[in-house]
Amino acid sequence: MITEEMEQYRIKDAPFISGSGQQSGMFRFEGLDITIFSADPDWEHCTVSTTTRCPTWDEMCKVKNLIWGECVTVVQYHPNKEAYVNLHPFALHMWRNSEGHELPDLRMVYSGRTTLEEQ
Numbered sequence: 804m805i806t807e808e809m810e811q812y813r814i815k816d817a818p819f820i821s822g823s824g825q826q827s828g829m830f831r832f833e834g835l836d837i838t839i840f841s842a843d844p845d846w847e848h849c850t851v852s853t854t855t856r857c858p859t860w861d862e863m864c865k866v867k868n869l870i871w872g873e874c875v876t877v878v879q880y881h882p883n884k885e886a887y888v889n890l891h892p893f894a895l896h897m898w899r900n901s902e903g904h905e906l907p908d909l910r911m912v913y914s915g916r917t918t919l920e921e922q
Contacts, residue, residue: 852894
């Protein structure tokens with residue numbers, strides 16, 4: 804999950820020290836704080852935050868592409884209210900199934916198209 808390109812953004816100062824080559828850690832990329840950690844072997848997880856605002860859609864796309872590449876689908880998960888946890892007011896999260904199970908392509912569902920070629 805952590806590529807050579809990603810390694811250059813790894814934070815190596817206390818208290819966020821993580822060694823090169825580890826598959827988790829904290830990173831700083833274009834003003835964004837990125838935490839990669841997952842306690843679940845089935846899911847890769849990334850948190851993206853700033854100190855003053857939530858990341859934009861474009862920033863989340865840049866981070867997703869940096870970590871997983873342009874051809875991979877990841878999700879931002881919105882649980883029911885009972886399961887909601889907010890530990891940081893300006894953080895957003897992305898998950899990817901680590902077993903490589905692709906998520907369904909939902910473009911046709913919300914667009915009403917029957918093929919992706921329809922305009």
